[in-house]
Amino acid sequence: MMDSQTTALTRIKDSGLRITKQRRTLIDYLCQQSNHYVPVTAVDAHMRTLYPGMSHDTIYRNLKEFAALDVVETEVQSERSVVKIQCDYQHPHHHHFICTNCHRVQEIQLCPEDFFAQQLPGARITGHNVELYGLCADCAQTQSPADK
Ligand SMILES: [Zn+2]
Ligand SMILES: [Zn+2]
Ligand SMILES: [Zn+2]
Numbered sequence: 001m002m003d004s005q006t007t008a009l010t011r012i013k014d015s016g017l018r019i020t021k022q023r024r025t026l027i028d029y030l031c032q033q034s035n036h037y038v039p040v041t042a043v044d045a046h047m048r049t050l051y052p053g054m055s056h057d058t059i060y061r062n063l064k065e066f067a068a069l070d071v072v073e074t075e076v077q078s079e080r081s082v083v084k085i086q087c088d089y090q091h092p093h094h095h096h097f098i099c100t101n102c103h104r105v106q107e108i109q110l111c112p113e114d115f116f117a118q119q120l121p122g123a124r125i126t127g128h129n130v131e132l133y134g135l136c137a138d139c140a141q142t143q144s145p146a147d148k
Pocket of ligand 1: 022075086087088094095107
């Protein structure tokens with residue numbers, strides 16, 4: 001069983017991309033926050049602090065390449081792009097439960113597409129984005145409803 005970091009680097013190498021110091025740093029950084037979405041702007045700032053010569057374009061291109069390999073997951077939350085390391089290499093298509101308090105991201109494997117398709121006879125669904133929000137089990141325990 002390989003850890004997420006090893007799996008990511010193996011996949012990048014197998015795709016023919018070179019494992020540069022920068023690419024490795026990028027993966028390390030995302031693996032350190034493996035249960036959270038990180039704003040792309042924060043990734044950019046982190047990388048440019050470590051590698052002042054690295055351009056925004058290169059950083060964004062690296063993230064795009066990683067996303068194409070399913071090594072990272074990207075999405076837009078409240079109009080900002082966010083990225084996280086892949087939760088599940090076996091099931092790159094999955095959904096999330098995101099805690100609104102600690103922002104932890106938990107994987108949900110069940111995909112509701114068939115359920116939606118049944119309600120749209122004749123339609124051709126080309127994509128979907130389903131995420132659940134709320135308090136994770138830990139936060140729900142420490143936040144009683146009266147605290148709100
Ligand atoms: Zn995920
Ligand atoms: Zn939480
Ligand atoms: Zn789905």
